[in-house]
Amino acid sequence: MAGLARYEGSTGATILSTADAILDPKPPRKPFQRPSRRALIGIGSALALVAAVVAFLVIFDWNWLRGPIGRYASAQLQREVAITGDLRVHPWSFAPKVEAYGVRVGQPAWARTIDPDPAPMARIQRIAIQIKILPLLRGQMILPFLAIDKPDVRLLRAKDGKANWTFGARTSDKPLKLPAIQRFVIHDGQLRVDDRQRDALFVGTVDAQERAGERGGRFVLEGKGSLNKADFLAQVTGGPLLNISPDRPYPFDAEIRAGSTRITAEGQVNKPFDLGRLETQLTVSGADLNRLHDLTGLTLPNTPPYRVSGHLVRKGLRYDFEKLSGRVGDSDIRGDLFVLTGRERPYLEADLRSRRLDFDDLGSLVGAAPATGRGETASAGQQVEAAQRDATQRLLPDATLQVDRVRAMDAKVSYRAETVNAPNLPLRKVSMELALDKGVLTLDPIAFTFSRGDLKGKVRLDARPKIPRTDVDLRLTNARLEDFIPIMSDGKRAIEGPVMARAKLSGVGNSVHRAAASADGSMTVVAPRGEIRQAFAELLGVNASKGLILLLSKSDKETPVRCAVADFDVKNGVMTTNHLVADTGVVLARGRGTINLETERMDFRIEGDSKKPRLVRLFIPITIKGPFMAPKIGLDPSKAVGQGGIAAALGSIINPLAALLPFVTTGEAKDADCAGLVADAKQQGAPVKVTQTTPAKPKK
Secondary structure: OHHHHHHHHHHHHHHHHHHHHHHOOOOOOOOOOOOOHHHHHHHHHHHHHHHHHHHHHHHOOHHHHHHHHHHHHHHHHOOOEEEOOOEEEEOOOOOOEEEEEEEEEOOOHHHHHOOOOOOOOEEEEEEEEEOOHHHHHOOOOEEOEEEEEEEEEEEEEOOOOOEOOOOOOOOOOOOOEOOEEOOEEEEEEEEEEEEOOOOEEEEEEEEEEEEOOHHHOEEEEEEEEEEOOEEEEEEEEEOOOOOOOOOOOEEEEEEEEEOOEEEEEEEEEOOOOEOOEEEEEEEEEEOOHHHHHHHHOOOOOOOOOEEEEEEEEEEOOEEEEEEEEEEEOOEEEEEEEEEEOOOOOOEEEEEEEEEEEEHHHHHHHHOOOOOOOOOOOOOHHHHHHHHHHHHHOOOOOOOOOOHHHHHOOEEEEEEEEEEEEOOOOOEEEEEEEEEEEOOEEEEEEEEEEEOOOEEEEEEEEEOOOOOOEEEEEEEEEEEEHHHOOOOOOOOOOOEEOEEEEEEEEEEEOOOHHHHHHOOEEEEEEEEOOEEEEHHHHHHOOOEOOHHHHHHHOOOOOEEEEEEEEEEEEEEOOEEEEEEEEEEEOOEEEEEEEEEEOOOOEEEEEEEEEEOOOOOOOOEOOEEEEEEOOOOEEEEOOOOOEOOOOHHHHHHHHHHHHHHHHHHHOOOOHHHOOHHHHHHHHHHOOOOOOHHHHOOOOOOO
C-alpha cells in the first residue's frame, strides 16, 4: 500500500507539473546577470565611436577635401582639376548626395602645341550627383539624380587622333558607358567641339531635362548650334528615366539635322546606358553622301541627293548597317555594310546592288555633276555646277579630290548594277570591286557590259604623295560601232562593224581634269572590218561629185570597211596621232591631229584618196576643230587632194596594225582584215613584205 501510495503521489505530481507546463509554457526565468565590465566598456566605446562619427559628419567642413580631391583627380586624369567653390555632402540617406561648385578641368599638355594658351577643357558652375547604396553593394550603379549647371565644355581632337576627352590608354573611339540615371539635368550648357582630324567645328548649346507631355512626360537631350557654319540640331528623346533599370533596354528616338543632312533613329540601348550596345532603325538623307564625313569620319563618295534606311546595330567598336535600301540620285541601292572603329584608320566593308542604275549618277563619284533635266535628281549646288559645265563646254570634272580623307580610311566595296539607264549608250550592266588601303584606291576590276561588248580594266589612285597619281588601263572588246553612233534622220546607221580599243594612261593631279592634263601613255581604237554607207566613205575626202550626189539621192548603198585605225601617243596631256587611217572599198582616208586634254579641244585634218576613177577628182581635206562638247566640221579648200598616194598609205597602215592589234586585244587580232591590205599594197607597189605583218614587239 505504501508503495502504491508513493506511485500515486509521484504520478499526481507529474500530472500537476505537466498541467502547469501546459497552462504556463514559459520556461522558468533565469536570474538577472549584470554585463561584465569589459562588455560595458565595448558597448560604450562603440556608441561613442558612432556618436563621434555622427558629430564629425555634422560639424565637418567638407571644403577641406577640395584640395586632396583636386590633386588626386589631376593625377588620374593627367591634367589640372580644381574645385574652386563649395563642396557639399549630404550623407544621411541610402542615396547620399554630393554637390561641387566651381569645377574646372584643364587641357592636357599636348593641347598647348595647338594653342599656346588654351581655354580649360571644362568650367562647370555646379555638379550634383546622388548614388544608391544598396544596388551598389550588388555591383549595380544607379544614380537617382545627376545635374550639371552651366557647363562650358571645349572638346579638342588633333590631326593625329589625340583627343582631350580620352584619359590614359582609353581611345577616343571607345564607346561611352554611363550608369543608369533616373533623373538627368543639364542646364544652360555651352559646347565647342574642334575635331581637326575630321575638319569639323561645332559650336552650340546642350540641355537635358524631363518635359511634361503625353504618356507621363519625356526625357529630352538637345544640342543645337552650327557645324562647320551650317545649322545643326540633335535631339534624343525617351521615356521618363525614373523607372530605368540596368536590366531593361531603354527605348529612344533621335533626330539629327546638319545643313541638308538629316538622320532619324528609333531604337533602344540594350543595357542603359552602355552606348556600345544599341540597335536602331536608321534613316539617313541629304544632298551628298560625302557630307556625312563631318558626323561620322567616314570617307564616302560624292553623290546626288540620297535617302537610305536600314537596321543599325552597334557592338562595341563595330557598326553593322543591315538590309539597307533606298535611293541615290535616280538609282536604287540595297545591301549590307559594316564599319570597324578603334583602329589606326576606320575600315568599311560593303556589298551593294542596284536593280536600275541611272548612269549620270555614277559620274558624281569622280566629281561630275549629274544631269539636271526634267525628272533628274540633283542638289542646288550640283545644278550650279552643271550650269557652269554647260557654259564652259567642259567634259572632264575638275572637283578637287580630298586626299586627306582618302588616306584616313580603309575600305572594301563590291557593287553591281543589274540594269542601267544610259541614254545614247548601249550600256546594260556595271560592276566594280573597290579596295582602299593606306591611301591607295584601286578599282579592279571595273566592268561595263554593253548590249554587245565589254569595257573592262583597272584604275589605281595613289593618294599617298602630296599630289596623287592615277593609272588607268581599260580595254573595249567585242563591241559594235553602230551601237555608239547615233541613227541618222532616215533611221539608218552610217557605219557598222566591230570595234575594239584600249587606253593606258598615267597622270598626276587632284582632280580628273588635272590628272588628264598631265597624262602620259597611249590610246588605240581599231575597227578591223565592217560596212559604211558609200556616201560617207566618198565624203571622207569630200568627193564633190559622187558623195554629194549619193547623199542627195539618200542612197543607202554600202561599201566595206577593210580596216580603220586611230592610234595616239599621249604626252603631258596632249594626244598626238601616230596613225589615223581608214581603208574603205572606195576611199582610203588618212589623218593627223591632236587632242589637248587640258584645254579639252581637238584639231584634226583628214585627207582621202579615191580607189576608183572619178570624172571629177576634187578631194578637199576635212577639218575637225573645237571643244570636245561641240566640235565643228569644216573644209580646207586651200588644197585639193589628188589621187596617187594609195600605195604609200596602205604601206603606212599594215605595219602599225600588226603591232597595235595585240596591244588592243589578242583575242580579235586574227579577225582583222589585214590580208586584203597586204595584197593591195603589193599590187600597187607599196614597199611592204608579208612578213612585216608580224609584230616584233607589240605594246604591253
